Amino acid sequence: MRLYGTEIASRLMLGTAQYPSPAALGEAFRRSGAGIATVSVRREAGGERAGAAFWDLIRELGVQILPNTAGCHSAREAVTTARMARELFDTNWIKLEVIGHADTLQPDPFGLVEAARILTDDGFQVFPYTTEDVVLADRLLAAGCEVLMPWGAPIGTGLGLTNIYGLRTLRAQFPDVPMVVDAGLGLPSQAAMAMEMGYDAVLLNTAVAKAGDPAAMAEGFARAVEAGRLACEADPMEPRDMAAPSTPVIGRAFLE
Amino acid sequence: MKIMVNGEGRDVSAETLAALLDELGYGDGRVATALNEDFVPAAARGATRLAPGDRVEVVAPRQGG
Numbered sequence: 001m002r003l004y005g006t007e008i009a010s011r012l013m014l015g016t017a018q019y020p021s022p023a024a025l026g027e028a029f030r031r032s033g034a035g036i037a038t039v040s041v042r043r044e045a046g047g048e049r050a051g052a053a054f055w056d057l058i059r060e061l062g063v064q065i066l067p068n069t070a071g072c073h074s075a076r077e078a079v080t081t082a083r084m085a086r087e088l089f090d091t092n093w094i095k096l097e098v099i100g101h102a103d104t105l106q107p108d109p110f111g112l113v114e115a116a117r118i119l120t121d122d123g124f125q126v127f128p129y130t131t132e133d134v135v136l137a138d139r140l141l142a143a144g145c146e147v148l149m150p151w152g153a154p155i156g157t158g159l160g161l162t163n164i165y166g167l168r169t170l171r172a173q174f175p176d177v178p179m180v181v182d183a184g185l186g187l188p189s190q191a192a193m194a195m196e197m198g199y200d201a202v203l204l205n206t207a208v209a210k211a212g213d214p215a216a217m218a219e220g221f222a223r224a225v226e227a228g229r230l231a232c233e234a235d236p237m238e239p240r241d242m243a244a245p246s247t248p249v250i251g252r253a254f255l256e
Numbered sequence: 257m258k259i260m261v262n263g264e265g266r267d268v269s270a271e272t273l274a275a276l277l278d279e280l281g282y283g284d285g286r287v288a289t290a291l292n293e294d295f296v297p298a299a300a301r302g303a304t305r306l307a308p309g310d311r312v313e314v315v316a317p318r319q320g321g
Binding site: 018040042043045050052054067068077080083084087089183205 | 262277286287313320
């Protein structure tokens with residue numbers, strides 16, 4: 001899978017938040033085989049040095065870093081946060097989040113497009129956290145995004161793919177654009193379904209970090225992503241309403 | 257002078273952003289900065305003068321989804 005010209009071996013992208021311990025985070029990443037880790041920036045007090053410790057932990061994972069602008073509610077906040085993240089993590093990649101609604105954490109489509117354009121012009125490679133809206137997708141591509149990350153469901157809900165029609169339509173409309181289902185996944189079967197539908201990758205965090213055994217769940221997701229991708233590449237059969245015998249009818253005994 | 261640092265009121269003597277980070281004990285920590293909601297690159301902190309009422313943000317790498 002190529003994202004902004006970078007070859008990524010795994011189609012599973014994993015967040016780094018909410019794990020019970022740094023060791024659990026490390027073990028989950030090892031079992032998942034994830035090639036990309038999402039991270040964030042947050043306020044730090046003088047002498048705290050928590051950022052440096054986390055930076056060391058992340059670099060040990062040996063994965064591509066994708067900083068986010070989580071929690072930003074305006075294009076301006078997101079742009080400033082992205083620029084701070086670029087300096088801290090030494091990458092032009094940014095997972096662009098501009099949140100428009102407190103309860104659903106739904107993206108603000110207007111702020112998202114505005115920030116995507118500013119950041120692209122500033123040399124960023126933008127991964128917009130978006131909805132399944134095809135018009136918004138079109139605007140984001142026009143703003144310079146080369147990857148789209150539609151939600152499966154609101155962040156942290158674990159509801160899976162809540163608008164299958166919308167996700168199918170989006171995938172069909174832009175067949176050549178790398179797309180990652182980001183957010184809302186709770187179970188490996190949901191990740192497999194996204195991959196079967198032709199999505200290039202999935203990004204999740206809570207489903208693994210909040211599982212009773214994060215490492216086992218990470219491996220479960222890794223296998224599901226692989227299974228779904230294989231199925232997609234294997235050209236699945238068309239569903240049909242009527243039964244059709246799979247065992248040959250000709251040569252059956254007792255046939256008069 | 258009185259400024260805001262990470263949302264908290266502080267009375268500081270530093271006149272530049274670089275001096276402020278030293279005064280508050282950031283030293284060589286891995287941090288990025290913004291002044292009045294605009295990013296200030298590390299290389300520009302020494303030449304970035306502070307004024308009363310300024311709002312400074314100092315952030316570092318953290319876990320994220």
